[in-house]
Amino acid sequence: MLRELAAGFGLLARGFGFWRRRPAIMLLGLVPAAITFVLLVTALIALGLALPGLVDWATPFADGWDEIWRTLLRVSLAVVALGGAAVLAAVTFTAITLLIGDPFYERIWRAVEEDLGGDVPETDGGFWRAVGDALELISLGLVVAIGVGLVGFIPLVGGAIAAVLGVVLTGNLLARELATRAFEARGLPLEARRALLRSRRWRVLGFGVATQLCFLVPLGAIATMPAAVAGATMLARQLLEAGVGPAGSTRSAGGAPLSPPGSPEPPPPGRPAR
Helix, strand or coil: CHHHHHHHHHHHHHHHHHHHHCHHHHHHCHHHHHHHHHHHHHHHHHHHHHHHHHHHHHCHHHCCCCHHHHHHHHHHHHHHHHHHHHHHHHHHHHHHHHHHCHHHHHHHHHHHHHHHCCCCCCCCCHHHHHHHHHHHHHHHHHHHHHHHHHHCCCCCCHHHHHHHHHHHHHHHHHHHHHCHHHHHHCCCCHHHHHHHHHHCHHHHHHHHHHHHHHHHCCCHHHHHHHHHHHHHHHHHHHHHHHCECCCCCEECCCCCECCCCCCCCCCCCCCCCC
């Protein structure tokens, strides 16, 4: 598990390494990321300014409480609401950035595919495919934000658990969405894509968590987005080259079963297993 998580982190590092190889194409990926970042930061600031009034309006029953308990309730609600909004913003950032920057990120995807070798399939679906993917990601992000917000109400430990849970769940969503283009370009149905992602779930999670942690750094989301697209393309290619058999068993490109991480190597042909 730890090796797979580290491999996922390494894929994002390889994505950043693509800045050296194709800087001009990677620079194009900064434009939609910067636009989305400004829009979402503006929205979060507006929410933060309006939140005290919104919380007061939503809790009229607490007006007659002692000041300490009334303040504690409203501050807790404000913190949970802002935390949920931040989780939703992280997912929304990726969805909107991929939507408005689809032509830019397609060039990055294609450049990475060519660099990795082999035939590069033609994409299809265009704008409306990107709209559908964005809406699906935002919907899932909303569910995660609500769940994380509810966990935040757990006394004493709720805030810490919600923070970790938010990074893990959001990172998993990001990794799956960023890897979608390489799968869809090859015409893989939804079940096949899910099977591929399950075959190396810890690697997928490691890549997603690494991406999400970079997004949390001030201005990190802008610089990370092109690298995340490049790294996700490498991740998808690794999963595709391993392949998944009909029963869900992981297979190599040549069709031979692959051993799960950490399992002993099979004996060479002609030598009996011990």
